[in-house]
């Protein structure tokens with residue numbers, strides 16, 4: 632696979648490859664730092680049968696984020712397949728340590744991204760979260776979207792793979808009836824969709840670069856809920872976000888509702904261990 636991609640990169644970049652180093656950190660694909668006389672590039676790759684559509688949707692997401700021009704993304708050079716190998720070739724971003732100024736700017740910029748709104752929840756194409764398809768059918772109502780395109784898709788997948796007991800499925804159905812009194816009504820915001828620590832890079836200029844988007848027009852609290860699922864970001868990120876685009880009161884009381892989606896994605900990717908957390912959240916609300 633590596634040799635295929637090396638050849639393809641050399642061809643696309645129109646220069647010979649000086650070095651091709653494997654990078655760690657990805658959950659799904661192989662990733663490489665490509666050094667050439669024209670500069671450094673990043674390429675991620677996988678077998679075409681598995682990842683061709685996934686990498687193309689990733690390129691589409693990065694291009695859409697670049698178009699709205701609120702937060703930097705790596706420039707997309709190419710997304711293609713070569714001899715059965717799919718690859719995504721991007722600008723290489725050198726990572727630095729995150730400092731308070733970085734977090735403050737990140738909070739402000741995410742708030743600006745969330746101010747990009749649409750009349751409908753969803754997106755004009757389905758994409759992926761991790762390696763799972765993320766459906767983005769169009770809905771006028773946030774809760775219809777959240778239930779139909781987010782929670783229920785993951786519950787149905789978990790059912791198919793024997794990963795969810797009836798009791799939890801029933802609890803979700805009871806929760807659905809209560810959601811209108813829990814979630815505030817807001818316009819559909821453009822969200823990153825999978826905003827955890829592994830999906831942004833801090834540059835040496837203390838600027839954020841977003842990677843691995845799972846975009847949709849959704850409730851902006853989804854992004855904040857994902858940042859809080861595994862420990863949270865620096866407090867200056869949340870302060871700056873709130874100052875730029877204040878949240879409705881009571882976010883901390885409903886944050887776990889949004890996290891149910893991400894936890895069900897974890898059940899489907901990593902296994903039943905995440906059901907305990909799902910169950911304890913459901914018990915609080917049902």
Ligand code: ADP
Pocket residue numbers: 654655656657658659660661662673675705721722723724725829831832842843
């Ligand atoms: P996967 O799709 O397999 O989850 P990632 O997108 O997370 O892979 O990328 C793997 C690693 O490469 C991560 O450590 C990530 O920070 C880094 N990375 C991703 N995109 C770039 C880029 N454009 N420049 C430099 N490093 C990157």
